[in-house]
Amino acid sequence: MITAVAEILPQLVWTADAAGSVDYANLQWSEYTGLPSSEVVGAGWAQVLHPDDTERTWAIWREAVRQQTPYEITYRLRRHDGMYRWHLARAARLRAPQDEKPRWFGTCTDIHDQKRFEDSQRLLVESSRVLAASFDLRRTLPTVATMMASWFRGYCLIDLIVGDRLERVAAAHCDPDKQALMEEMRGFSPGDDRRSPLWRIITSRQVEVCNTITEDVIQRGTKSDRHAEVSRALGGTGYIIAPLIAGGRAVGSLMIGATSGEPFEEIDARPVEELGYRMAIAVANARAFTEALEANRLKDEFLAIVSHELRTPLNAMRGWMSLLRAAKLTEEQKVHALDVIDRNIGTQTQLVEDLLDISRIVSGRMRLSVHPVDLESIVNAAIDSVKPAAAAKEIRLKSAIDVPDGWIHGDPDRLQQVLWNLLSNAIKFTPRGGEVDVIVRRAKGQAELIVTDTGQGINQDFLPHVFDRFRQGDGTTTRSFGGLGLGLAIVRHLAELHGGTVTAHSDGEGHGATFTLSLPAGSAAARRVDAPEAASAG
The missing domain is CATH 3.30.565.10 (Histidine kinase-like ATPase, C-terminal domain)
Structure with a gap:
């Protein structure tokens, strides 16, 4: 009866003993994994379990058996095309006569898209929090790069447009042993080389996904032998590149590199594109803040100069006027005094005229x-x-x-x-x-x-x-x-x-x-x- 029902369910259905040895798997299990039923029974099913999830899976199974409680876990199973997808596994003990060995009835439900979406939303929220915490891009962007590299289990490169060049501002790898290579990658920013894939993405304003990094791809994306050597050493198997665009203006690029061999999916590109948008806004805001500080500094500096420049001719005129009033100057000195006063009046008049001209320019009344x-x-x-x-x-x-x-x-x-x-x-x-x-x-x-x-x-x-x-x-x-x-x-x-x-x-x-x-x-x-x-x- 159980097997008849199991064969019509869309989930992967199985039964196993307390040791986790599978004695039955439905047809959907074989179709999904590509393994015949004979290879699934016993512990054969574990060969499609993601290596990083194996230890955790067995530990939770043993605890559920010991406590006689329902078994529940999320792990990744390898699909027939080699791609690992997240599943929600649940199992409960079947009722059986006391003289029979206990058996467990379980299902595996594909929750990959849902889990990736929920995880990506958490990543975006946390990244946004970091970006909003400070206008100091030298601190925020490397932190976000590290978060992205960890989430995608690969590496992350962030480049910003400075003038007419593309400069690398952050580089991070999920493997601490590879971080030295990433620091070297910071020296290989595209600069003004418009043939670079990063410039191409900025120009097209389209997200690009590549799941096969061949030697030809490496040669076209690097600009020296050492650059190519470092790229190979990173072990990249694919990448996603998104332009950073805010207010219709491109300000840089965001690149995520995969090193696990797992291909990127369409759902992976969405958080990268969204983070690129949020990052672009953060960059634009940080630059606007810096420009505002500079404008404020220039304003204060200008006011100090105006005060100084207006005071200088006034002081000269006041001094010579005092001497003229005292009537202690010779005729020659009086002529000189009037020349000085006239010259300073001209200087001050020119200063005022310049200020009025700038006012007309700023207001558009010139x-x-x-x-x-x-x-x-x-x-x-x-x-x-x-x-x-x-x-x-x-x-x-x-x-x-x-x-x-x-x-x-x-x-x-x-x-x-x-x-x-x-x-x-x-x-x-x-x-x-x-x-x-x-x-x-x-x-x-x-x-x-x-x-x-x-x-x-x-x-x-x-x-x-x-x-x-x-x-x-x-x-x-x-x-x-x-x-x-x-x-x-x-x-x-x-x-x-x-x-x-x-x-x-x-x-x-x-x-x-x-x-x-x-x-x-x-x-x-x-x-x-x-x-x-x-x-x-x-």
Whole structure:
């Protein structure tokens, strides 16, 4: 009767004695494991039990028999295709006459998908807790990598996009003896090699699952003999790679490598993809926090500089005004005092104008009055305005203007402001006896103005930020050069409003700097057509 019922049940059904020796297994057992009934009986069934579950399984069985209590356990059984799947095994003692040996009736129910889902949810909850605990990615990401490597019984690599490179920030292996290899793997980050599988995933934004790591796969995914050697030593048999995407932006990649030989299933890719999403949000939040701290620091630094820069001319004016009121100055000293006061008024006026310009830029209220403009006349006017400052420092100011048809469309006052900023900056940072060269030319339909100096140059770390608002190479109030650090930010914005660009180049400190302003070039014909309209508009 029992066997007849057992044959129609979907579960794997068996009966065994107190020693765990199976004397009956239904047809489903043979179909699932691929073993004929003759190989299942006795202790033969244990050959499909996962090696890591064997000791625990027998211990719980013996305890259930000893206590005469129902037997219940979850373990992995090998399917006919070689894959291990989780099962819930339950058994109870059958009633039998006292003179018969006790027998147990048991079933095994496939709970693999349910268990993997529940386990993955616990993993995601714990990983999210770690990611939310701190904005310090150097601490949180290695911890999550270790958790992922342990859960998948393999290894984990996390790479983040930094600039235009993919940099490895975490590498962990479930086997402590292999962690040294993982540390070496951190040195094999893809960088800017767009042929890397990790870059490919970031570009496609699709999860990739591979269950066969061949020598060809290793060669295509490594960039040196040592890299390939380490990859082989890790013993990888498959991998899952997921892009890290938050807010529509890719920030990196997450790779899980299998070392057990068990193939990845579709259900395995889901938690990796979900964790990739959560990790991307954590990375974006951490970077936003860091940027906010930096912005706050720059704000405090800028306010200190503004206070210092506004106070300096005021102190000078106050001092000379006190002397003038005392009426103890000679006529020559009075003239000098008025010159100093006038010069400091000009300095303070320029500081206020820069602040107002930045306010207009930030609020989007900066407007241009565009007319046909002769670029050569504007360049000459700007050069004339800085000649006294150059002469005071014995700086040679040279120009080469080669624009036969130098008319462009622009706001003459704002263009002069751009050129004055570039030239005065060059003179400010060029030592006494140095040289500033100005070249104006046509290039690929653009009017180019190039200002080159032999000054102190620009630190390579600061160069990418040279046009940022409130940024200076030296942001202290005791720095050698004055100013608010707004001039080049204004230059960039005005250049962009004119449909142009401005770039900076320097070979480093002590090697001078070159600024190139490119503006869309007009034509003489355009000048003749537009000039009357401009005149009438005025």
